Amino acid sequence: GAVVSQHPSWVICKSGTSVKIECRSLDFQATTMFWYRQFPKQSLMLMATSNEGSKATYEQGVEKDKFLINHASLTLSTLTVTSAHPEDSSFYICSAFTGDLSYEQYFGPGTRLTVT
């Protein structure tokens, strides 16, 4: 079946530093990848849509200069949290969409970011 991986699975960083999170589709090519954020006991919030070879589309209220997204290939998207602050601590989940008629999205295992 379709598998999406994320790396790292958890990361602790100091305030002011940057953190990169990778999202890979392991056995399929993803035309589109999505990045979500989930705070404890809350729902998922879509942050941005990432298409290979083009600029990411950010949802309203998401700072594109703070959350840098690069979709270098059909199997890899990266999210870089720049100048991280404690309020950026969250569970970041990516998903990958094949673009086929199943309309299925395959979710990665998530990355737990803690900023101290």
Added chain:
Amino acid sequence: ELKVEQNPLFLSMQEGKNYTIYCNYSTTSDRLYWYRQDPGKSLESLFVLLSNGAVKQEGRLMASLDTKARLSTLHITAAVHDLSATYFCAVDKGTSGSRLTFGEGTQLTVNP
């Protein structure tokens, strides 16, 4: 702006009982998703409903979609403890690329 509301948000039920979780959404969409999330984990896909009247079943779970009423239901039959988790519905915002808006989630606890 698309809004997705789930009801109830918390559900405690006994093993063997039946119950339904409701998902209402505010604007037209033909694609609705149900996911399960265990504590500390990511999402597990349960159902993708792609048209009005769609009904899908897997084990003790059955999902349906009524696009005219903008309503989806997730029915649990003869609940077992292993079904304890948080269940999310999500609706495609309707533009290309399947951008999803999630409901608040229903935290289900099945007690022995």
